[in-house]
Amino acid sequence: MKRAIRNVTAALAVAAGAMAAVPASVVAAEQFVPLLVYRTGSFAPLGIPWADGKLDYLKLVNARDGGVNGVKIVYEECETAYATDRSVECYERLKGQRGGASGFDSQSTGATFAISDKAIIDKIPVETMGYGLSQSVDGTVFEWNFPLLGTYWTAADVMIQDIAKKEGGADKLKGKKIALIYHDSPYGKEPIALLQRRAERDGFQLLQYPVTAPGVEQKSTWLQVRQQRPDYVLLWSAGIMTPTAIREAQAVGFAREKMYSIWWAGSEGDVRDLGQVAKGYNTVTIHNSAATGRVYEDLKKYVYDKNEGSDASGKSTLGTIAHTRGMMISMLQVEAIRTAQEKFGKGKHMTPEQVRWGFENLNLTAARLKELGFDEIMRPVKTSCNNHMGDDWARIAQWDGGAFKVVSDWYQADKSIVDPLVKEMAQRYAKEKNITPRTCG
Amino acid sequence: MTNQDSRNTRIADVMLDMRNISLSFGGVKALSDISFNVREHEIRAIIGPNGAGKSSMLNVINGVYVPQQGEIEFQGKRFDRMTPRRAAEMGIARTFQNLALFKGMSVLDNIMAGRTLHMKQGLFAQALRIGPALAEENRHREFVEHIVDFLEIQASRKVPVGRLPYGLQKRVDLGRALAMEPRLLLLDEPMAGMNIEEKQDMSRFILDVNDEFGTTIVLIEHDMGVVMDISDRVVVLDYGKKIGDGTPDEVRNNEDVIRAYLGVDH
Amino acid sequence: MFYRENGQFKTSYRADQQIFPILQDRVFIAILLAVAFVAVPLLSSDYFLRGILIPFLILALAAVGLNILVGYCGQISLGTGAFMAVGAYAAWNLGVRIPAMPLVLQILVGGAFATLVGVIFGIPSLRIRGLYLAVATLAAQFFVDWAFLRVPYFTNYSSSGSVSVPALTAFGLPVQTAVQKYIFVLLFVVVFTLIAKNLVRGALGRQWMAMRDMDVAAAVIGIRPVYAKLTAFAVSSFIVGVAGALWGFIHLGSWEPLAFDLNRSFQLLFMVIIGGLGSIMGSFFGAAFIVLVPVALHSIPRWFGVPLSVDTVFHIEHMVFGALIVFFLIVEPHGLARLWSIAKEKLRMWPFPH
């Protein structure tokens, strides 16, 4: 009996060791970056270039600078297929590896909710650039979340601003009909709260059309659009839902110029096959259209010319908007590590908590962006304890049948309407989770 | 012959009375206007060529099929239709021609299933398997063990019936019916496909059941020898019609019956 | 040699009706429990608990529930995910609306709601069979998915439609660290597995199996199809509902209907098939299998130094599962459980196989 127990336990221990990859003793001079990706499933068309971008930049940093101040970046991909439970499994598997994950880019709104809960306990930063929980901008409540560069609320707000501009002033919005066609999931619902506020204030009518995932069946939705004749359609879609929506828009003769899509529905992959059909289709973007900037020259020189690029063909995803966004995410992650190193010791391995500090004290000035080769791609970012977004400017790009062209200058989200909403929702979240907000010194 | 007499004395008044039963599937008439009765404690045989409607008759008796016309009187209660549940509650059990055993279950479980109507413990008691439920389980297990002994299948208690040889399966089928402690037992070709010894065994069981428990028995059988030996009265069906009814000897000499069997026509 | 039942004579039917009539089995189970409750928490890493054991236990529980319906009562269901969802959301709503309600009670009542829904969608089974029923359960799946997406009340009007639970405590003890969560789940699993086992080897279980094997004969011996089928649906969806609540509360902590979509239903069905239809233990084998294969596919190539790209692994995983389903249905419908008992038979003979 005794022996038996010992054997079994031993066996189990082995199993545990084998499958759990028990946190190896912190290896000096390497920094682990977990990469959650969805290269499969309904959203693969978006997930693939995005994942490639994230991977490519890390490769670049290692190849060009030999890591961050000599600290090599090690990374591992984990397939989530956009499923929350898989994301959680990935998170649990990767969070402890190689001295701790520097930060999770959780990739889906659903997963962000789940992972945010756990990250607080495990003390690991969650970087959700351009998605995630809009209220997590409030660093006092969401100590570990960083929705950098923009949330769905800022995006929605910017869309409305551009519409107002086209109509000739916010006052002209009164009595207009604006339809929101959204992917029926937390992701798609996120902007509703803000749009309702806006609708109240600017007096336009907001029509809501949920589309059941995966979104191949939209005929009835667009028939209603044709019936209601909204002046504009805001599209919160993802994956195959986007091209379908554009096709249906064409099928009911709705002008593509009057469609505004969130950035996740505004990548070449979404419209390339449609070509002229999608001409005039607008998307909001937190960065310039892709393939410009020195970083891409470097990427070509240091990675792709050595055939180490993630996109084997070097054509299909490289330089697409989604790819660029992937690069930015990795870049911000790397800069957070760098910033942390400046405080806690150059050339050292940074613990997740130290990286968190880095995220919270990012300051990417125009000059700094120029050094990084991102100057033409994005705007300066400055985060703080209170503000985990760092930058809330965005602009509109339009598909001209062959490529996305930026057609507007930068808009800043209307603080007077976004900030109170953030505060309110953040408080509510704090209450639900009984978190006591910290005070920023 | 003495044995026969002793039984005749025991046989009491009518227990089951079928009146003008007609049954048809879609267009096909399976039974047309058939009447006959069964007396307490007797062994009643239904015979006839294939497709005569014998099995359908049994199915009407215990409510699996619903006749279009006719009525059933069982123990003084009249019904236009029987339901399987009611039949079971009133003590009608049956075995099946093409074994309808619960193949995935062990011999014990099959026979235990026959006790269903006698087991009263509720879901929660069973879930926790607390006192009463456990006691009940054991009590009925004991009863079932008697049947197992009676049918001489102790050896294969725990074997899934699917794996048993045909002859034994037939016994289990009978055992399951007996477990219901029936007053009326319907046997659908209990000896089909058996060799001579097995048939003798089975005949013995049937007679024993009838003697020991006084169970009334209605059986369908092709083997005339057996039928004539063990049954008190015989009904003869042909193409859904009744062509004969009476003691084995009467039936043996019935013109129509002979014609039906020998296929002589005039 | 060591695994023998000869010499162990049953002197009472009671003794003969224990779950594990053979001494060695009892010992084995005792050891297993000891390991599960003592050794595992001490030895295993955080990931092994959170990433593998907890999901495994919860899914195994759900599989047990499903197995009662599919394996024992022969009623196929493609809507298991839906019943999990009901359990999870019901429990969550109770927590939100009745803050005083203790966690365990929340979860159990959640299960009760699942029972309700399960019975409602089980009613068609009284009239329709097999394939048609399968589609009926699909209806449940899609309807429930929709309800939790579109009816704001169920998510307490949360702007995103996603719900999340606060830090958990049970009986005044925290349920937050991996070990605490693991023990909490383990207790549920052990208790409900025992209950399930009792039911399937009792009178009710016999009624279910009778319905499965030969419903006409079952009716003839006095089994009421209505009662047998609906109890199967009720018990099954209760256990599934509890599993759902655990999945949401303990494993995910925050979820949207996607967490209980059609794929979840299929996944559970696969567990039951691979593990063994009509076997409680099989449910555990199946769950272990389904949980471990992806991990294995992910790690093994690495040990051999040929890491596959994540998407390749994912596709291979699909192919492996698909192939295995077919394989088991053809070769061994009773799944891993049967293989296990065959192994035991062999062991019983060993070393003298005559």
Add this chain to the structure above:
Amino acid sequence: MAFFLETLFGGLMSGMLYALIGLGFVLIFKASGVFNFAQGAMVLVAALAMARFSVWIPEWLGFESLLLANILAFAVAALMMFVLAWLIERLVLRHLVNQEATTLLMATLGISYFLDGLGQFTFGSSVYSINVGMPKDPWFAFESIFEGGLLISLEDLTAAGVAALLVLALALFFQFTGTGRALRAVADDHQAAQSVGIPLNRIWVIVWCVAGLCALVAGIIWGSKFGVQFTLATAALRALPVVILGGLTSIPGAIIGGLIIGMGEKLSEVYLGPLVGGGIEIWFAYVLALVFLLFRPQGLFGEKIIDRV
């Protein structure tokens, strides 16, 4: 009024596609008693093959003509589906003869998982396009009668047309050819059919081939509309209520059921949807079919089930 008609047409046209998929289900079920859950996966695989080969073949052979590319790709894809059908019969069905319907259902579930994996494994999981030159722009009919005209999507119209043709062709094929008769014989009674010397396995291969063909056509139609991507596999799920409504064993049932479901879900979505928050069409079809089942367990045209003892 115009709007109602538009919705109705919209419904009818997607209904035609459901009918096509539904037909795939019915054929296989009639012949082999298998409820083929893998139909969706077959659509995906077929479409993927079509999409990729129409690009690869020109690259390999080095020519431009889109038409030629499509024709060749279609041929190859069709061939592939036939091989698939043969393999499925060989490796799976053959070994599951006379199993319960539910067992077979689960087997096809396995097949569908396998195909999902295989398809994306071989052809990749990002989105590909099929261009068979379907008209894309809308057409406004009767502008004189209705203000704004009556919107009819030419794409859907062509799609419906193609589907209708195929359905018709198949219906005729199974009505008037020897194979058709053989199939119906098999459908009635396996043993009897075998005893008069009809080779069961060949019939099975044939129906699976036909189902594969349905899948391919549906895949092309959907693919050229939405782009070819994993999601197509789920699209076929929407055709399940069709066969339930129409009855698993009835070809006309599949067609009529398809149209009813098509219209039903569109109308429900447009008129009932807004009242309950929208997005109801996915389950509405199922619930419709379910409620219907309660009153007629064998579907509209299905055969009545009598159990004998």
